Amino acid sequence: MTDCINELWFSANLGVPSRKARRAVRRAGLRYHGAMSNVDHRIKIMLGDITRLEVDAIVNAANSALLGGGGVDGAIHRAAGPELLAECRTVGGANAGEAKITRGYRLPARHVIHTVGPIWRGGSKNEDALLEQCYRNSLARLVENNLETIAFPAISTGVYRFPLERATRIAFATVRDVLEHQSSIKQVTFCCFSEHDLHMYERIASESATAG
Numbered sequence: 563m564t565d566c567i568n569e570l571w572f573s574a575n576l577g578v579p580s581r582k583a584r585r586a587v588r589r590a591g592l593r594y595h596g597a598m599s600n601v602d603h604r605i606k607i608m609l610g611d612i613t614r615l616e617v618d619a620i621v622n623a624a625n626s627a628l629l630g631g632g633g634v635d636g637a638i639h640r641a642a643g644p645e646l647l648a649e650c651r652t653v654g655g656a657n658a659g660e661a662k663i664t665r666g667y668r669l670p671a672r673h674v675i676h677t678v679g680p681i682w683r684g685g686s687k688n689e690d691a692l693l694e695q696c697y698r699n700s701l702a703r704l705v706e707n708n709l710e711t712i713a714f715p716a717i718s719t720g721v722y723r724f725p726l727e728r729a730t731r732i733a734f735a736t737v738r739d740v741l742e743h744q745s746s747i748k749q750v751t752f753c754c755f756s757e758h759d760l761h762m763y764e765r766i767a768s769e770s771a772t773a774g
Contacts, residue, residue: 601741602771605750609760612753613641618709619663619673621700623717627655628662628676634715643668650676659695663703673709675700679718682725690732693718697736705746713751716759726759730766738770
């Protein structure tokens with residue numbers, strides 16, 4: 563167990579803590595993040611600003627033009643500076659599910675991986691598979707560029723209206739599957755924008771660890 567000011571992590575060999583242990587964690591003002599297996603200990607969940615993370619790459623939930631927009635897309639472009647937009651103009655856009663990599667410029671992150679999430683249309687337009695490809699292709703770009711750490715926002719759950727719980731389950735299942743087969747990835751961070759999102763990620767992480 564690693565004791566931090568704002569977090570409490572349980573190492574892989576400790577397994578899932580009891581309800582009593584979880585209550586003790588909450589009373590201490592700490593968080594249980596569910597890092598319980600040789601895959602899950604490489605997954606981190608946090609509440610914060612993705613543009614401030616010092617990782618090899620952050621993922622931008624971009625539109626198909628890759629030229630900036632609202633939400634996390636706009637925040638990343640503002641933090642990275644105009645050089646990011648200039649490079650994005652050279653990469654030719656992307657389709658839903660695809661991912662392209664650029665430099666991070668003024669961001670703490672060395673690179674930005676731009677992926678285009680699907681717009682939710684009721685679930686009948688291949689949305690689940692396209693969202694899965696966002697995660698798989700983003701991780702593929704990470705590995706291809708010999709990078710080890712990455713942070714994801716909750717792709718497609720904002721203005722694209724993908725249901726949060728459904729999207730979170732896809733994110734966890736896909737990332738865990740990739741990590742099972744790709745040892746070069748040292749850490750995947752799910753960076754949540756709101757407490758509501760954080761609680762959803764923590765719940766799905768706990769369920770995933772219990773099932774695994």
